[in-house]
Amino acid sequence: MTEHAEHTEHTEHTEHTVDVVVVGAGVTGLTAATELTDRGLDVVVLEARDRVGGRLWTDTHDDVMLELGGQWVSPDQTALLATLDRLGLDTFERYRSGAGVYIGRDGVRREFTGADFPVADRTAAEVDRITDLLDGLAAAMDPDRPWEHPQAHELDRITFGAWLAEQTDDVEARDNVALYIGPAMLTKPVHAFSALSAVLMAASAGSFSHLVDADFILDKRVVGGLQQVPVRLAAALGDRVHTDSAVDLVEWSDDGAVVHAAGRTWRARRVVVAVPPTLVSRIRFLPNLPPVHLQWRQHQSFGIVIKLHVTYATPFWRDAGLSGTAFSPYEVVHECYDNTNHGDARGTLVGFVSDENADELLLLDAAERRERVLGSLARFLGPEAAHPVAYYESRWSFEEWTAGAYATSFDVGGLTRYGPFVRQPVGPIEFGTSDVAGLGFQHVDGAIRVGRDLADRVR
Ligand SMILES: Cc1cc2nc3c(=O)[nH]c(=O)nc-3n(C[C@H](O)[C@H](O)[C@H](O)COP(=O)(O)OP(=O)(O)OC[C@H]3O[C@@H](n4cnc5c(N)ncnc54)[C@H](O)[C@@H]3O)c2cc1C
Numbered sequence: 290m291t292e293h294a295e296h297t298e299h300t301e302h303t304e305h306t307v308d309v310v311v312v313g314a315g316v317t318g319l320t321a322a323t324e325l326t327d328r329g330l331d332v333v334v335l336e337a338r339d340r341v342g343g344r345l346w347t348d349t350h351d352d353v354m355l356e357l358g359g360q361w362v363s364p365d366q367t368a369l370l371a372t373l374d375r376l377g378l379d380t381f382e383r384y385r386s387g388a389g390v391y392i393g394r395d396g397v398r399r400e401f402t403g404a405d406f407p408v409a410d411r412t413a414a415e416v417d418r419i420t421d422l423l424d425g426l427a428a429a430m431d432p433d434r435p436w437e438h439p440q441a442h443e444l445d446r447i448t449f450g451a452w453l454a455e456q457t458d459d460v461e462a463r464d465n466v467a468l469y470i471g472p473a474m475l476t477k478p479v480h481a482f483s484a485l486s487a488v489l490m491a492a493s494a495g496s497f498s499h500l501v502d503a504d505f506i507l508d509k510r511v512v513g514g515l516q517q518v519p520v521r522l523a524a525a526l527g528d529r530v531h532t533d534s535a536v537d538l539v540e541w542s543d544d545g546a547v548v549h550a551a552g553r554t555w556r557a558r559r560v561v562v563a564v565p566p567t568l569v570s571r572i573r574f575l576p577n578l579p580p581v582h583l584q585w586r587q588h589q590s591f592g593i594v595i596k597l598h599v600t601y602a603t604p605f606w607r608d609a610g611l612s613g614t615a616f617s618p619y620e621v622v623h624e625c626y627d628n629t630n631h632g633d634a635r636g637t638l639v640g641f642v643s644d645e646n647a648d649e650l651l652l653l654d655a656a657e658r659r660e661r662v663l664g665s666l667a668r669f670l671g672p673e674a675a676h677p678v679a680y681y682e683s684r685w686s687f688e689e690w691t692a693g694a695y696a697t698s699f700d701v702g703g704l705t706r707y708g709p710f711v712r713q714p715v716g717p718i719e720f721g722t723s724d725v726a727g728l729g730f731q732h733v734d735g736a737i738r739v740g741r742d743l744a745d746r747v748r
Contacts, residue, residue: 303553307331309747310548310557312536312572315343316733317722318563319522319530320372320740321747326526328748333557334526335550337535337690341523344691344723345733347514351679353637354514354630355598358683359695359733362509365495366734368741369518373511376521380509384627387610390669392617394461398668404502406616408461415462422456423466423488423497430492433727436708441485445705449487450479464618469500472623472643474731475698476592481644483701490698493730503614503626512631515733535690540575541716559747560718563740566697566711567591568690569720578715585707588700589724591693593647596683597622597640597662604629604636605673613638615669621646622665635678640666651686658682696731697724712742719743 309325311318314336322334340346346357362369362380373380388400391407399407408416430438438444444452449470453463470487471479479487491497499505511517523530531550538549539560548555562569566586569578577583604627606613613627613636621642628639642650642662650658659680666674685694699707711725721743726735 304547304556305333305554306556307333308557309333309559309561310335310546310555311561311563312548313337313343313563313722314341314519314523314530314532315563315722316345316519316522316736317740317743318561319519319526320737321561321563321743322526322529323522324741324744325748326529328744330748332526332529333555334523334530335534335536335548335555336530336532339532341530341532342516342519344685344694344696345516345519347516350598350681351600353598353600353633353635353679353681355681355683356510356514356516356628356639357596358516358685360510360515361507362511362515362733363494363499363506364508365499365505366729366732368729368737369732369734372518372737376518378517378521379512381512381631382509383507384604384607384629385504385612385614387607387612389612390615392615392620392668394464394619396619400611404504406465408465412459412461412465415457415459416465419453419456419462419466420497420501423491426488427491427496430488431727432489432492432730434708435485435489435492435727436705438485438488441705444485444488445483445702447484448480448701449482449484452484452487453479468616468618468623469497472594472618472641472646474500474695476594476643476647476695477698478644481700482698483704485704486698489704489730493726493728493732493735507626510631518733536572538573538575539718541718543716546717558717561743561747562718562720563722563743565591565691565722565724566720567692574715574718581707581710582713582715585703585710588703588707589697589711590700591686591691591697592695593644593686594694595642595647595650596685596694597625597642598628598637598679598681598683599640599663599666599674599677600635600637600679601673601677602635606636606670609671611670613670617669620665620668621650621661622669625666625669638666638670638674647686651684698731714746719746
């Protein structure tokens with residue numbers, strides 16, 4: 290231990306000794322803690338917030354239960370599905386009967402059924418061709434090692450936007466393919482991340498075709514809310530979980546570490562830091578982390594998205610034969626869905642404003658922002674959409690212990706340059722969240738997979 294640690298031992302009288310300290314009570318940290326506890330290890334979980342769950346947060350506003358963070362479960366997310374099963378949580382299908390709505394580059398609103406947007410034949414053919422291309426690239430990728438893709442370096446040096454422009458001169462085809470990975474997934478403009486990061490996003494969900502299929506990727510929700518996963522995991526861990534305990538200092542040597550949080554200290558053989566890469570720098574490490582660790586986290590950043598929850602007296606769109614699903618690369622709300630709660634007579638829509646549109650809207654005052662959002666929903670679903678009974682915006686960029694949404698991704702060139710280091714331990718310390726997952730990258734499924742892997746590494 291360092292001099293500082295010796296000093297701490299003399300001045301703080303609350304030092305506890307455990308086998309493993311887990312920093313962060315999101316799904317990753319709680320999964321790791323559960324696995325380690327099941328193996329008989331003495332574990333403590335230290336969480337900065339006054340609640341568990343991190344980017345999963347089910348809360349009630351204006352008498353409506355809202356999923357402020359993650360909510361959807363898709364059939365490929367087998368780690369999450371198994372966890373739901375183990376925790377006894379039920380799922381229900383997103384409402385999806387009726388026609389979807391698409392607003393094209395010409396500004397015309399068109400209703401459609403099936404998976405394909407109502408675009409010109411040439412545009413549709415170009416979307417299909419690029420989808421095949423991306424599916425082929427994703428099939429050649431091990432999402433745990435994207436830097437080993439046969440075209441890794443070539444694809445990581447070009448932005449996804451520039452790559453798309455090389456594939457087709459059909460602007461609407463480009464804008465639609467861009468929508469699925471830019472605004473809808475990485476929540477960054479397509480000039481801000483590489484084509485390799487786009488392929489990783491597709492490979493992590495099995496294929497690009499999965500990402501474009503809303504009925505697949507947004508298949509199920511959890512009755513009572515997805516935050517019940519971390520809440521139930523934490524309940525089983527009991528008094529091993531400490532909220533309001535932001536870790537600010539980790540003193541370490543090859544023999545173990547002393548972890549400081551909220552004026553208390555824990556001595557442990559191993560430490561699992563399950564906080565997003567961008568927040569690791571808020572913790573002081575003595576000695577400091579190796580240079581590559583200080584570097585790579587400066588190249589992985591959160592995207593930005595405003596998640597909108599808009600509730601109406603009834604799900605009026607269903608009476609008009611609409612599913613509530615709507616897309617447009619040309620609208621400020623680029624996608625929206627029926628998000629009515631299980632058994633609720635009211636109708637709720639969820640919509641998303643992403644990347645540069647989110648930047649712009651966050652500069653407006655709340656009334657102007659609401660007007661822009663409701664205007665967009667009304668263009669999709671009709672004038673009634675402008676008159677909700679409840680309206681709420683999840684703005685994760687305001688959250689101190691997240692500061693963005695949905696997750697982090699590398700800048701251009703970062704995945705090949707730094708990817709091999711993201712799971713590298715430092716002395717007794719392991720790091721990970723869904724941000725460094727392969728399968729389930731950026732998703733709860735990835736958080737569970739990373740949590741299990743972290744537990745395997747420290748046992
Ligand atoms: C708006 C939104 C919508 C999403 N939609 C979906 C979806 O539909 N489906 C899906 O699968 N995924 C979705 N996601 C992503 C999913 O929620 C995340 O990938 C997942 O919850 C991340 O879990 P994690 O444990 O890896 O990280 P986090 O949930 O970020 O957990 C990290 C924890 O560490 C804590 N922490 C940070 N610093 C410290 C510190 N110094 N000391 C102690 N504690 C600290 C934080 O408070 C937090 O609780 C969405 C996310 C958002 C924000």
